[in-house]
Amino acid sequence: MKTSEDFQAAAEEKRIYDAGIEEGAKKLTPEKIRSVFNELMQTEGGARLEAYTKACVHCGLCSDACHHYLSNDRDPRFSPAGKVKQTIIEIVSRKGKVDADFMKRACEIAFTECNLCRRCMIYCPFGIDVAYLMLFVRRACHQLGVVPQYIQDTAHSHAATYNQMWVRDDEWIDTLQWQEDEARDEIPDLRIPIEKEGADIFYSVIGPEPKFRAQLIYQMAVIMHAAGVDWTMPASQGWDNSDMCMYTGDSEMTARLKKIHFEAALRLKTKRIVMGECGHAFRSVYDVGNRLLGWKMPPLQMIHAISFYSEIIEQGRLKIAEKFDRPVTFHDPCNIVRGRGLHETARYVINQVCTTFIELEPNREHNYCCGAGGGVINCGPPFKNKRVQSNRVKADQLAAAKKKGAEVVIAPCHNCHGGLEDIIRHYELGLELKFLGDILYECIQKE
């Protein structure tokens, strides 16, 4: 068994250089940390913070819930309560009297060793929300200007362009028209309706779709066309429903992003919003942004693509030409399963479209996180190896499904895709990864 000294030594060896953290920390002084932190405690450190830090009985029942802990040889520093101990407990008990080195380490823990997946919350007898506490630390990091460089860059992009990927307004429209053009080779009367007032559905996607995965917009257009849906996408800001600011602790920016997204849908007088296959974006709109804006629930109905697929299949608007006949397995994304209970809906769609479905174990609310969510993958290359190593348990879980015959993994979330892709490659699992939309596109009757 490894001792804590071994772990300490290994940690020193693995110290990762991140310019955002290092350069940010150079500008810190103990006084600044103290005053920023105390101000934050005054304004936002409330009953949840107190209850979560005080109710914890240090029992370790949350440890096995966390893939970071399980994948790092059960190093206790990766246990959920262990991360709390090293960060917020320390800051609170020292009343903010911590130094720049401490903040660097706290930043790395909060940003890269927790995916905010909330799995531990359903393993803790008290329902302690470690994700909330890690977000509190991230909020402090944001206010102190110590944030990993890559994710901060996406946050800057959000602030400057209202999308995550520095996509310019004309590039956005160009992309939609380009995808429409391409799709018309296949289906001559297909349209991607831009700025259609009064459409039934406002469809929004995340910034990386036009940037790297434009074929997903193409596929959705084909699905919309096949189901005869009256839909539209906006020509200007508000098209991007993603939100890295939610993960950098920049709540003000999150509120602005969600506001412009809702406003675009309202401006076009659409009846409801359908969001593409992304989990964090869904969380930001359904669970976080509305609250920051003072709405108990979103101001107009909004659903995830999974619910939308299920609806048009159930209504018989989408016909399956031929079922997908390779054995599939399904990765339940945190933000739409623990975050919105869409696990059965997803299984309904899969069973309608695929012949053979093999469950991952554990599954549904108990599925392990992909290791990429919560902004961790967005912290970029410096942390990639660490991220992949910190989710060995996911590789084992996928390998077990493969043993039972699974060939394809369905993950209806962009973050999960990114994470699983790296895991499948690194651990040489030889599984294919797909969105639900990829499979629908392949299997539906298009005309």
Next chain:
Amino acid sequence: MHEIYQLASGILVWVALIVFVGGTAGRLIRMAITARKKDAVIYQYFSFYYALRSILHWIIPFGSMSMRARPAMTLVAFIFHICLIITPIFLAAHVILIAESWGIGWAYLPNAVADIMTILVILGCLFFLLRRIVQRDVRYLSTPGDFVLLLVVAAPFVTGIWTYHQWSGFEIAGIVHMLSGELMLICLPFTRLFHMALFPFTRGYAGSEAGGVRRARDW
């Protein structure tokens, strides 16, 4: 000696009870007010139905995946908690003392049963202690206070059974019993033992968010 006995069985009982009740209520009320100001979501999303649904799953033995994953811990924790709460309230000696001083009374446990339950509490404490030493993650999470607290919790039970059976030095044990029992009550609102009072709220809130907003199970 006699003075300490008088103190421990007289005024200190009142002090302990008042600190326990007042401290618990005070802290909960203060948190409720803080929540109004800074955690508006708690009131907005709190749902009695979903709170209760979650709480029930977590106070029924093996009602959650987490408990099923650790059967030994679950078994010990339940037996420990039940005995810890039931024994002092329904102990014959306590019931009689209370009946004599305040004129109110209730049913009490046969002494042999109370003995067994007391021993179970002590064994529970030993189990927790062992866990804190042996299991690496729990050891890492433990603070010195956790060990002191285990002692504070075990002390009234060890000295209680000692006094009842009149083992040697039981006069002193009796005094230590009263003092440590009072100490435990006083500690309750201000230490980790406060988890007792926080449980319905943290679990209830988690259940409300999970059930009402996230439409998912949290057990």
